[in-house]
Amino acid sequence: MNINGLFAHSLTDLIRGIRQNKKNEQSYIAKEIADIRLELRRNDPDLKAQAIAKLTYLQMMGYDMSWASFHVVEVMSSPKFLYKGIGYLGAVQSFNQETDVLMLTTNLIKKDLASANASEIGIAINGLSHILTPDLARDLCADLVAMLNHSRPIVRKKVLLVLYKVFLKYPEGLRLSFSRMKDRLEDPDPSVVSAAVNVICELARRNPKNYLSLAPQLFKLLTTSSNNWMLIKIIKLFAALTPYEPRLTKKLLPPITTLIQTTPAMSLLYECIHTVIAGGMLATTGSGSNAESANMLAATCVTKLRTFLEDPDQNLKYIGLLALTKILPSHPHLVAEHKDIILKCIDDPDISIRMRTLDLIVGMANKKNLTEIVKRLISHLLPINENDVTTSSSLNNGAATAALMDPTYRADIIRRIIFICSQNSYANITNFEWYLAVLSDLTNIAGVNVGESLMQQFMDVGVRVKSARSYTVQLMMRLLADKKLTEPTRTEDSNSMVLLAAAWLTGEYCALLENPETALELLAQKSTAKLDPAIQATYLQTMLKIFAYWMNSLQYSWNEEARQSLVEMVDLLRDGIKDMFSRSPDLEVQERASNISVILDIIAEHVPRTPLKIANSISFAPTMPKPPAVLGSLYPLFFNQELNPVAPKAQKKVPVPEGLDLESWIHEPVPEQEPESSDDDDFLNERPSRWGEEAVSGKSKKKGKKGRDQEDTKESAEAKAKRKAERRERQKHDPYYIGGGGDSPKSQKKSQDDLDVDSIPIVQLSMDGFAKPIVATRHPCRVCGRGDA
């Protein structure tokens, strides 16, 4: 570079200076910027250009240069080619859509575009492509289109590409110049053709229909050209077009198949496969031969993708997995054949590849491979416990474990495990006990807070699967006793929400508990007070349930021991609840706690505190006194009838009892006295079927109101009565007619309805006549144990 200011630093000096002053970079640069400001005020074009060059470099490092935009334009207008280049570069780097001086550039760019020097034109066009605004686009569009016929292919090429940007900002221009652009497809210079294809491809992606007419030309290019770059673009373009033109599919299949089978270029191959999938050419519907060839094509694609997966190049593995994920919905069996190699990819140290494999596997899971997949995924989470990170030998291992400890990644894996297991209402799980064990393992090793999802899974499985309930309850007991959950050291990592599920399930199915007293003790321990209020509320409810059950069971073996343990338990619970929960800030917990403590007080009154007297009877067998009645009192509260999940369609399955006609009127409706008009009729005709058109009917209703007043006097009474009767007939069986959608018809009807309501006799309905609800598989509100509601 031959720029020489007298005392100013040149660009090289600046760069060297920055490199030398690494320690005080900020102050050095601040000084330089002050110098630059001075230089810009001078009138010397050389100095100015140099200053702008320095400023651009600093901008790249992050320092703002928008204050110098006017000077940048000055430098842009310099006659010297190098300075012009520097000016445009500065403009490109620092201007944005709001820069005011852009208006000044319009004329400047126009002049440059008309220059004789192709390089100058090149620079101008280039700069233009970055700083385009709608105004600039509009002004310069005509010039640019004229330049499409320039003698130099370089210029033609650039103009084409910048026109794309122009059309983005100024869509009108497209319509005017579309034909000229099309002509460029026939251009003798291949690079111009390539540029034209590029532009058309991008435009077509936004609006495919307009470009279908170009399909024959593009097809010719596809079959004749050997320029891989252009081929890729054309194929991509066809992918966008085929959804709109199904016949294209048939025509395209042969050349694309040949390409897939013969090309050595990986990127072209990938693009073909991608188009084939995305363009829907693998659809197996349609005529027989079409489906067959589509299947063969799919098989070829999958084979090729397998070679990608086997290649040591990570990139190919990545896109292989990506493409397989796309093919999965339409040809799952083909993908399943390569399950072995896909599973190997899960263990890859590269996290991008692992994420892609996760996607793929989630789609592939079925009954047979589910256990294997879940085992693999869990083994990924294990290193956080087993491997000691500090002693890992190679860096690779360290990075891999670092990635594994990333909380979002772990949460993602866990969520996916839950997702594949719970798909289709657990269609894939053969052994629920295994699944419950998996869930509890996840609770232990998770390391992130996925408590909500785990809790839902536990409750779901516990309620739906009767056979696994005893195992579930045992598992829950273990969880309740687990100190890591009840006294977590870092609350954001712990999964204490599962305790909610544990408590609820234990309470609901306490009949399956081996040792209710231990459960009660666990629930009443001191650490409970620190848990989340929702969990505390469930705990309280559960305590009452288990206590009721246990107390009831004492009836059958009432003796001194039993009495003592009862007294102890009551005291324990009362104290526990009074201490911990009665003063809790959470309203729900407080309310439940006070309820329960009152109940416990009542029970405590009835529990005999003195040792039992054993009446000695003649037969020397000590007869036990009768247990106090209070023991069995709580039990019916919770356990009268098992609460089963109900299917959403269960109501429909209930058979209507004999003699009950749901269609007949309970009471004859009182004849209405409201006068009618034809407009009103029309309005009422429209209304029932289209609720969405309330606005429309609202308008006609207004008309109807006026019309009614006017036409009242004209209609005769009989005609009115006849119409009324007809209308009522129509509305009798209309499921949508609720009666009221406008202002005055509604208020009129309301007054009518009031009259009707008063005169209907009140009928007593009893529950005896109805059949018991059918047991089905949807379960009640799972949130906070209101199973008793």
Place this chain on the structure above:
Amino acid sequence: MPINYVLLVSRQGKTRLAKWFTTMSPKEKTKIIKDVTQLVLSRRTKMCNFLEYKDTKVIYRRYASLFFITGIDPNDNELLTLEIIHRYVEVLDRYFGNVCELDLIFNFHRAYFILDELLIAGEMQESSKKTVLRVITQQDAMEEEEAKEEAKK
């Protein structure tokens, strides 16, 4: 297939070249540079060259001590972008003759000019190395002529 941006970053995280093909506020640009640099610099050698960042894809390749990073849309061909990056590096190599990072530091404007000849508005305009080099040498010749005239004055 529009490329959204091209970044050249050294191993220490310094930006050597930043070309944006979409308009964004400077704050967004700095954020993207920071995040993407962090992601790319933490990758190991054997890993694949594709990353995901928010809802775009990031393609990168390491040449000696420089990382060439590009950002593309998610439904674009990644392998093609790698080819474009490679093309750029080949042209730089031919032009500077065994290019190294220092060449790019001290001649950053020329690096920009070369990139401009290769990509306009994010699209590839010229895939032939020879043509690109020819154009750049022509430009250089023009500069030399102008400088000679200046000196004569």
